[in-house]
Each structure stands twice: as structure tokens, then as C-alpha cells.
Amino acid sequence: MITSSTLRRYRSVAVVVLAIAAISASLGTVVYAGNFFLYDENDLVNAEPERRALVIGNGQYDHLSDLPSPTVDAKDVGDVLASIGFEVTRGENLDKKGMVDKLAEFTAKLKPGDTAVFYYSGHGADLGGNFYLPKDASHPTKSSKQQLANQSLSEAKVIADLQEKAVGDGSEGAVILIIDACRNFPAVGKSSGSEGGLRAPDAAGIVALYAAGFGQIAFDRLDDTDADRNSVFTRALLPLLKAQGLTVDQIGTDVRTKVASLARAAGLRQIPGVYAQNETPIVLNPSGSSLPRQQTVRGGSQDSAESPDNGASETECDRLAADPDDTMKVASVAGVSAFRLDGLAALEACQTAVNDHPDEVRFQFQLGRALSGSKRYHEAIELYHKAAERGSAAALNEIGRSFQLGRHIPRDRVQAMEWFRKAADQGNAAAMHNIGLLLANDNDHQEAFSWYQKAADKGSSEAMYSFAALYEEGKVLPRNPGLASTWLERALNRGDQWTRGELRSAPGNWSEETRKSLQKRLKDAGVYHGSVDGLFQSETQTALDAVFGKT
Structure with a gap:
């Protein structure tokens, strides 16, 4: 499961998962040697960020039921990504070795700062983690959970490999997964895997888009008369990928609405799962x-x-x-x-x-x-x-962030702290919060707390969010859902877009007690009239919008 502490620890990492893999780079000399790709490190350092995608469709299986849409879906998605400027690596009906080799070929091209999209369509299963099934995977009734996992490609490996190459040095690369998988997958032995949509990824800084919510079926067809060449999810996705100017977050929201509407009209239930934790907006087709x-x-x-x-x-x-x-x-x-x-x-x-x-x-x-x-x-x-040089404290803070994240300069924590302190001395609230984050990473939580307080007193909504997280997790401060909700509301009042985005797309990152407490605060503010049940559905979301940016 994804824990709130895992997510918040990497709030500044921009990784997106939608089941696509896109990144493109000019790497100079790249040599394939057995299972290894060798490259000139200087090429990686000096090259501009690129956009690449790895697109895999598995529809023909040796021991599992064939699927009508994945190879067509993968072709269409790959074509659209290529048309909007991605360099696309493709794979079709791959066995385990083929999937691993294709991933290695793809990741060898990536460098820090790139945008990587990984798209997979085919059978998938929750086997103690998400796994993408190759064409030679055994039938689940004839395999143990562990055997089937060993035969398949784990999502954790995909994410780890792409994160390491695109954002491994702290640069603001982007990894986007788009997964159209889990079509009524049968149980695995006595210890069953998921019979529906995959789980949200157990990784930080992720934007993930799944064709169906956990435990749901991702349908290829709405009914027997449905003649569309694409799965329900991908047919909704394709025009959104082409649209100019849409962020990944907007694509996720729109595709979820469209798929849910199509399924509901056919008497079915399919609601794509959207998980967004990127700090900066990611536009696939810039306008x-x-x-x-x-x-x-x-x-x-x-x-x-x-x-x-x-x-x-x-x-x-x-x-x-x-x-x-x-x-x-x-x-x-x-x-x-x-x-x-x-x-x-x-x-x-x-x-x-x-x-x-x-x-x-x-x-x-x-x-x-x-x-x-x-x-x-x-x-x-x-x-x-x-x-x-002309007095901008905000610029001092950004120089510190450049050292912190390694943006075009070597990462240097000491230099980052020095610049943050210069900015804080001039009253910059963001720099005060950043000092707190660096101290917290050094396990100096009491000193970090004092800097969060200074930043919050200056009106930093990020510091308010950090206080909410501290009270939610109960590690530095005593766990207190009531105070967590208080600080969340304050961050919302200040217009903190990260807080609003998380409560919209991933409210489950917060405990039920904190969610209920926040609903009660919204009731007391006169903007919420629903049940205090911890479910952040449409009425709660409307209330959150009402208090957003209020002060």
C-alpha cells in the first residue's frame, strides 16, 4: 500500500504513471553488449531533455484467453504519441524475455530530465503487487501466485527502472504509466490475485492512470454488438492524447468521466483509477x-x-x-x-x-x-x-532549489541550504519551508518543526500541508486527525493547489478520521451538507472548491 509518508517525502519528484512510457533522447554512442547498454556519460549530461514512449500490447497468449484489443490499442496509442513528438519503442505479444529486453532497450535511452511514458495493454494481475503478464505466462489455475509472479514483469521494476534513469539524480524528469490491464482475470490458486483493476502503485511522486479501479473489470467491449476496434478505456484515451495543451491530470480526469459514462450507459461499471502526485504540470501535446x-x-x-x-x-x-x-x-x-x-x-x-x-x-x-x-x-x-542580485528573495529560493534538485548544476545540499537561508533572511516563506524539509531529511525533526512554524506564520501553504502530514503520521508530533484536518483546511484556504489536487484525486492518502474531521469542518463553515462519512465524493469536492483560495 502507498503510505502518506512515502508520498509526501517525495512531493517534489515529478513522476507520472498512466501505462505509457515516453521519452526520447539523443545519446551519441549507445552500444548493446549482451544484457547491458553502454553509453558515453557526457552525452547524457549535455543532452537536452527528450520525450520517449514504450508501448506494449499483449493480446495473444499461449495458456490464457486471447484478448481482441491490446495489439490494436498499442498500435493506435503508439501512433498518436509519435504524431505529437514522442520517439516510440514498440512491443507486441512478447514473452517474459521479450518484455524484459524491451524495457532494458528503452531505459538505456533515458537520461535525467527526460519524459518517459509507459503504456501496457494486456492481461495483468495483483500478485502481491501489480504484474503485466507475457504471452507465455501459465494459466493461474495451474500456477502458484509466486510462480506466476516470477513468469511476469512487475510494475515495481518498471517504475524503479524508469525513475532511476529519468529522475534518479533529482532532476524533474517525468515517468507516466498508462495501464489498460486486468480483464476479468481468473483467481490464482487458493491465494487469489485480483479479479479486476490493478492497485495504485507503491511508489512516490507518481501520476498513474489505470483502465479500471481496483477490483473492477476493464472491458474490451461494451456488449456483443460493440464494433469499436479499441477497448473502452483506450477509445476514450486516444482523442485526449491528441488534444493540445491538456495536462496529464486533466487527461486522467476526462478519461475517467468518459469511461464511467460509457460503461454506465451499457449497464456496466468501470471507473478508471487516477493517481496523481506530480509537482509540476505535464503536458503531452503542448500548444x-x-x-x-x-x-x-x-x-x-x-x-x-x-x-x-x-x-x-x-x-x-x-x-x-x-x-x-x-x-x-x-x-x-x-x-x-x-x-x-x-x-x-x-x-x-x-x-x-x-x-x-x-x-x-x-x-x-x-x-x-x-x-x-x-x-x-x-x-x-x-x-x-x-x-x-536585484533583491528578489524568491529568486534566492529558486537557486537553492536548483542545487537541491540538480537542475543543470550538480546537486549540493550544503549550497542549497546556504541559498535557502539567504532567502529566509529576506522573509521568503517557501525558503523557510525548504529549510525545514532539508532538516527533516537529516532527522532533525525538532528544528524542522520550528522552520515549518516560521513558514506557516508567513502564510506558506506548503508548510501548512506539512503540519497536516505531521499530525496525520504521528511520528514527530502526536497523531491528531483533528489538527491534521485543521491544517489541511488552512492550506486549502490559502489556495494550495497540491493539497486540493491530492484531496481530489487521492483522498485515501489521508486516514478516514482525518477525512471525517475535514468534512465536519466544512459543515461548520456552511459549505457542506452531506454525511460525515469520510467519502470524498461530488458533494465533498464541491465544498472543498468553495473554501479553496478563500484567504
């Missing part, structure tokens, strides 16, 4: 324009550390790229968290703002955020340094 890759952006100065009213009024750059914790942002905008910032959409607006107002340091900083959101870290860091 925004961007700056030329080698363009260097230069800005001007600003002395004030307060929300400016001088020089320039609210602009599109402010609306798209202002940092919620930046004291230099205009007061009329709430700001956009890194989790929601669309770098590509913000680039043009912020470049225009810098050109029109070269003396506004906030635009210089916000253009840096747009570049960072587009994974152009080398340009972003240059801008952050310029903004920091």
Missing part, C-alpha cells in the same frame, strides 16, 4: 509557443521587497507565472504553484513583459519560472541570479 533555445534573457532591477504597484500593473505574465510566496508579486494575483505552472504558456507572456518593463525584477524572476517550467534550467538559473 504554447516558446523562446528560441539559445536565447539569453536579460532584465532590470527592483529595490522594493513589497508587492509592487510601481512600474507595471497586472499582466498576463503575472497571472501565468507569479510565485504565491514572492513578496514582489502584484497583490491582485494569488500566484501559481510549481505544481500548476504551465511553462510553455507563460514563456511568451513573460518575455513580452520583460521587454516592455526591463526594470521590473519580478518579470525577470517570473520569466525564470517559465523557463524552469519548460525544463530550460540553464537559462532559468541565469535569470534567477540576476533577479537575486
Whole structure:
């Protein structure tokens, strides 16, 4: 099972799982030697982030029932991904060795910062973890649970391999799994596996999209007259992959709504499982324009550390790229968290703002955020340094994050802490929270607690979320679901988009007691009139929206 502590520990890691694997890279020399791929490490360091996908469809089985859709589904998904700029590696009706070799071939091409999509369609089973079944897998009635697991490809291995290559150095690569599996799979011996949808992945920083919820059937056809070439899930997915500008989170929400509607109309039940823990938005088919890759952006100065009213009024750059914790942002905008910032959409607006107002340091900083959101870290860091020299505490914090995450520079915890402290000295709440996170990672929980408190007092919604997590987990502070819900509500009131996203897509990360306590608080606020049952369905979600960004 995924624990809240596991998830929160890696809040800054951007990994997405939807059952697709996409990443593409120019690696220079890559040599295959037996089971190993050898590459020039310098090529990996210097290459720009790429987008690649591994797409596998298993429909013909030696000992299991054949499936009509997987090979067609995989072809169609692969074609769409290729059409929107992914380099696609394909596999069809593979045995165990073929699946392992194809995964190794794919991961050998990945490098830190890449976007990787893994798509699998075929039989799958919960065997003490999610497993994708190769064409030569034994029939479950003739195998033990362990035997069948040994014959299959584990989801844990897929995630671990892709995470290690795309985000293993702390860079903001993305791993996206899209899984169309578990079609009425039979029980495994006396210790049965799942007869329906797979479990959410036991990994941190994941966005996962599964064709069906745990224990449900993922249907190939709605009824005997259904002539669609694709499974119910994939037919809903394909047009969303093509759509320009949609984030992975939006794709997950829309495909879930569409599949549930199709199934319900046919008298069936299939609700895709969506699990989102990415910090920054991931757009598979970008629609925004961007700056030329080698363009260097230069800005001007600003002395004030307060929300400016001088020089320039609210602009599109402010609306798209202002940092919620930046004291230099205009007061009329709430700001956009890194989790929601669309770098590509913000680039043009912020470049225009810098050109029109070269003396506004906030635009210089916000253009840096747009570049960072587009994974152009080398340009972003240059801008952050310029903004920091002119008094931007938010830029100091971002330089610290660059050292913390290894964005275009070597990871360096000491340097990260030094820059965070410089920003905190200037009153930046995000930096105070980041200091707390570093101290917590060093097991200095009491000192971390004091920094969380400072950040929360400054209005940091991330620190409020951290307090909620501490009271939920009961390791540093005594477990208290009531106080956990109090801090969750405060984070929501401050407009923390991470908190809102988690309570929308993965409320089960929080205990039933905490969920009930939050529902009671929503009742007391007069925005919720349903049962206090811990079920975060439509009425609770509407109430959460009502308090979001209230203060």
C-alpha cells in the first residue's frame, strides 16, 4: 500500500504513471553488449531533455484467453504519441524475455530530465503487487501466485527502472504509466490475485492512470454488438492524447468521466483509477509557443521587497507565472504553484513583459519560472541570479532549489541550504519551508518543526500541508486527525493547489478520521451538507472548491 509518508517525502519528484512510457533522447554512442547498454556519460549530461514512449500490447497468449484489443490499442496509442513528438519503442505479444529486453532497450535511452511514458495493454494481475503478464505466462489455475509472479514483469521494476534513469539524480524528469490491464482475470490458486483493476502503485511522486479501479473489470467491449476496434478505456484515451495543451491530470480526469459514462450507459461499471502526485504540470501535446533555445534573457532591477504597484500593473505574465510566496508579486494575483505552472504558456507572456518593463525584477524572476517550467534550467538559473542580485528573495529560493534538485548544476545540499537561508533572511516563506524539509531529511525533526512554524506564520501553504502530514503520521508530533484536518483546511484556504489536487484525486492518502474531521469542518463553515462519512465524493469536492483560495 502507498503510505502518506512515502508520498509526501517525495512531493517534489515529478513522476507520472498512466501505462505509457515516453521519452526520447539523443545519446551519441549507445552500444548493446549482451544484457547491458553502454553509453558515453557526457552525452547524457549535455543532452537536452527528450520525450520517449514504450508501448506494449499483449493480446495473444499461449495458456490464457486471447484478448481482441491490446495489439490494436498499442498500435493506435503508439501512433498518436509519435504524431505529437514522442520517439516510440514498440512491443507486441512478447514473452517474459521479450518484455524484459524491451524495457532494458528503452531505459538505456533515458537520461535525467527526460519524459518517459509507459503504456501496457494486456492481461495483468495483483500478485502481491501489480504484474503485466507475457504471452507465455501459465494459466493461474495451474500456477502458484509466486510462480506466476516470477513468469511476469512487475510494475515495481518498471517504475524503479524508469525513475532511476529519468529522475534518479533529482532532476524533474517525468515517468507516466498508462495501464489498460486486468480483464476479468481468473483467481490464482487458493491465494487469489485480483479479479479486476490493478492497485495504485507503491511508489512516490507518481501520476498513474489505470483502465479500471481496483477490483473492477476493464472491458474490451461494451456488449456483443460493440464494433469499436479499441477497448473502452483506450477509445476514450486516444482523442485526449491528441488534444493540445491538456495536462496529464486533466487527461486522467476526462478519461475517467468518459469511461464511467460509457460503461454506465451499457449497464456496466468501470471507473478508471487516477493517481496523481506530480509537482509540476505535464503536458503531452503542448500548444504554447516558446523562446528560441539559445536565447539569453536579460532584465532590470527592483529595490522594493513589497508587492509592487510601481512600474507595471497586472499582466498576463503575472497571472501565468507569479510565485504565491514572492513578496514582489502584484497583490491582485494569488500566484501559481510549481505544481500548476504551465511553462510553455507563460514563456511568451513573460518575455513580452520583460521587454516592455526591463526594470521590473519580478518579470525577470517570473520569466525564470517559465523557463524552469519548460525544463530550460540553464537559462532559468541565469535569470534567477540576476533577479537575486536585484533583491528578489524568491529568486534566492529558486537557486537553492536548483542545487537541491540538480537542475543543470550538480546537486549540493550544503549550497542549497546556504541559498535557502539567504532567502529566509529576506522573509521568503517557501525558503523557510525548504529549510525545514532539508532538516527533516537529516532527522532533525525538532528544528524542522520550528522552520515549518516560521513558514506557516508567513502564510506558506506548503508548510501548512506539512503540519497536516505531521499530525496525520504521528511520528514527530502526536497523531491528531483533528489538527491534521485543521491544517489541511488552512492550506486549502490559502489556495494550495497540491493539497486540493491530492484531496481530489487521492483522498485515501489521508486516514478516514482525518477525512471525517475535514468534512465536519466544512459543515461548520456552511459549505457542506452531506454525511460525515469520510467519502470524498461530488458533494465533498464541491465544498472543498468553495473554501479553496478563500484567504
